[in-house]
Amino acid sequence: MARRSTPERIVEAAVRLFAAKGFDATTVQEVVEAASVTKGALYHYFGSKDDLLFEIYRSLIGRQMADLDRIIAAGEDAATTVRRIIVSLVETTAESVDETAVFVREMHKLDAERMAAFRAERRRYHETFRAVVEKAQADGTFSARVPADTAVLIALGVVNQLPTWYRPDGPKPPSRLAAEIADFVLAGLRP
Amino acid sequence: MARRSTPERIVEAAVRLFAAKGFDATTVQEVVEAASVTKGALYHYFGSKDDLLFEIYRSLIGRQMADLDRIIAAGEDAATTVRRIIVSLVETTAESVDETAVFVREMHKLDAERMAAFRAERRRYHETFRAVVEKAQADGTFSARVPADTAVLIALGVVNQLPTWYRPDGPKPPSRLAAEIADFVLAGLRP
DNA sequence: CCTCAGGTACCGACCAGTCGGTATGTCCGC
DNA sequence: GCGGACATACCGACTGGTCGGTACCTGAGG
Structure with missing residues (x-):
């Protein structure tokens, strides 16, 4: 399995994408794909x-x-x-x-x-x-x-x-x- | 009628809104309302x-x-x-x-x-x-x-x-x- | 009567967030 | 040492709403 915890992987992927494309232009779907998790996992750890x-x-x-x-x-x-x-x-x-x-x-x-x-x-x-x-x-x-x-x-x-x-x-x-x-x-x- | 030309009014309104809320968070509808024009007018002067x-x-x-x-x-x-x-x-x-x-x-x-x-x-x-x-x-x-x-x-x-x-x-x-x-x-x- | 400036109704795509579900522990009384 | 109650972690199809852009209309001036 991956070294980092699931929420850490999500934040990492989000930072990379937000920096590259901007917050609004990045979809939650892109974040979960980049972090190799699912939407369910993201909303399990983050409210929004x-x-x-x-x-x-x-x-x-x-x-x-x-x-x-x-x-x-x-x-x-x-x-x-x-x-x-x-x-x-x-x-x-x-x-x-x-x-x-x-x-x-x-x-x-x-x-x-x-x-x-x-x-x-x-x-x-x-x-x-x-x-x-x-x-x-x-x-x-x-x-x-x-x-x-x-x-x-x-x-x-x-x-x-x-x-x-x-x-x-x-x-x-x-x-x-x-x-x-x-x-x-x-x-x-x-x- | 307003002093400024229609395209000028549109750009002015857009600048104000983009600065306040960000480009993505501002809808074209808000821009045309702030400029007191319609979507048709905006797309008449600007391609996108x-x-x-x-x-x-x-x-x-x-x-x-x-x-x-x-x-x-x-x-x-x-x-x-x-x-x-x-x-x-x-x-x-x-x-x-x-x-x-x-x-x-x-x-x-x-x-x-x-x-x-x-x-x-x-x-x-x-x-x-x-x-x-x-x-x-x-x-x-x-x-x-x-x-x-x-x-x-x-x-x-x-x-x-x-x-x-x-x-x-x-x-x-x-x-x-x-x-x-x-x-x-x-x-x-x-x- | 035709062009240009502007108006309006609408469409198709997309997206954040939801929700009913599963799988895997873990604690506890008996 | 086992069953059942409960919790944690995650899945992914679906929805309600939104928004950029378009197709078509109108009215005025030349």
């Missing part, structure tokens, strides 16, 4: 096609928030913290390009309740990141040339855009890309 | 729902390419040129948030032929922008800390991500936002 989509978001956001918390808890200086946040973000994104692509494109399809939950998480991420930049700007470690919130928006914007041009088989390994992006952002914040 | 989508891309890309060519033709120094490219991009994007949002989210739905045409245009934009940065890096005007292509990818990434967080009624006017983003990018390129 939307639930499947939400499951993808949940796991991605969960990983990113955990990384952020870990980095903040380490309590290093601002430049190191910012570098680590960006590197971690770029690397997770690179290894989950499909998830991120689906996420960025179809996020607005969440229903009101889930959208609220998602916004709260994103807000927390954003505020935490911004606080690091603001503190460093206040004590002169970073330049205040550009407001902290714009800097954060720029950094997060780059990462979310990554799935549109990043190719796993491209010339630059994710670690190299992560370092370059971090360098650029830090250069922008340098006094 | 996809044609409508393509029309949105075409006009947006056309405007951006024209702006770029105009800026390059002015032949100013690298820093001014880069600033102008970013400002022009941010401002067009801000005044066409809906178009850009649709574009970023649904671009992958283009058929092979149109996708190829689009990629060629994007490539030209990218290469033109990169050439400016590379030249300035070669003569020492810009730092070569971060490769030119990464810098360009970052700059364009920020702009494409703009529709997800930019609000026309937000505290910062587009010109201010454009200036901040340009400042940040130029700071990242400063020797």
